[in-house]
Amino acid sequence: MKAAIVVLSDPNAGEEALGRVFNALAAAYDFKAKGNEVRIYFHGTGTRWPEVLSSVNHPINVLFEAVKASVVGVSSGCADVFGAKDGAEKSGFKLVQENMVPGTSGLPSVADIAADGFTVLTF
Numbered sequence: 001m002k003a004a005i006v007v008l009s010d011p012n013a014g015e016e017a018l019g020r021v022f023n024a025l026a027a028a029y030d031f032k033a034k035g036n037e038v039r040i041y042f043h044g045t046g047t048r049w050p051e052v053l054s055s056v057n058h059p060i061n062v063l064f065e066a067v068k069a070s071v072v073g074v075s076s077g078c079a080d081v082f083g084a085k086d087g088a089e090k091s092g093f094k095l096v097q098e099n100m101v102p103g104t105s106g107l108p109s110v111a112d113i114a115a116d117g118f119t120v121l122t123f
Contacts, residue, residue: 001031001036001037001119002036002037002038002039002116002117002118002119003027003028003031003036003037003038003039003118003119003121004038004039004040004041004113004114004118004119004120004121005024005027005028005038005039005040005041005121005122005123006041006042006043006046006110006120006121006122006123007020007021007024007040007041007042007043007046007049007122007123008020008043008044008045008046008122008123009021009024009045009046009049009123010044010045010046010048011045011048011049011052012045012048013045018059018060020123021046021049021053021060021123022060022063023123024040024121024123025040025060025063025064025066025067026063027121027123028040028067028070029063029066029067032067032070037118038067038070039070039071039072039113039118040067040070040071040072041071041072041073041074041075041096041108041113042071042073042074042075042078042088042093043075043078043107043108044075044078044082045078045082046078047074047075047078047079047082047084047085047088048082048083048084048087050071050074050084050087050088050091050093051084051087051088051090051091052087054091071093072094072096072108073088073093073094073095073096073108074088074093074094074095074096075095075096075107075108076095076096076097076104076105076106076107077097077101077104077105077106077107078107079095080104080105081104096108098112099111099112
């Protein structure tokens with residue numbers, strides 16, 4: 001099985017958002033531990049998470065570090081819109097621009113991800 005995990009939750013939205021990203025990373029960890037291919041993408045307001053999760057003081061930083069190698073990147077267009085571009089780059093993540101949506105700097109292509117045989121899960 002191949003899974004693509006898309007994180008959309010906003011770190012500024014409280015406990016529910018933390019629960020969503022926690023479960024997204026836990027699912028990625030589970031897929032990875034079972035030998036499945038997993039990719040993690042940060043979209044929408046979720047583009048703010050990489051900088052937040054990179055802090056060693058964050059409660060799920062250890063889990064984030066355990067799956068960090070599976071992060072493909074951060075949606076460039078979404079990072080632009082939600083002010084997360086600098087944080088994503090500072091955290092060392094690639095800005096993904098495969099889907100050149102008009103008026104944006106590009107987003108990951110969900111169509112390509114699905115065409116590559118990945119089940120897309122959103123959190």
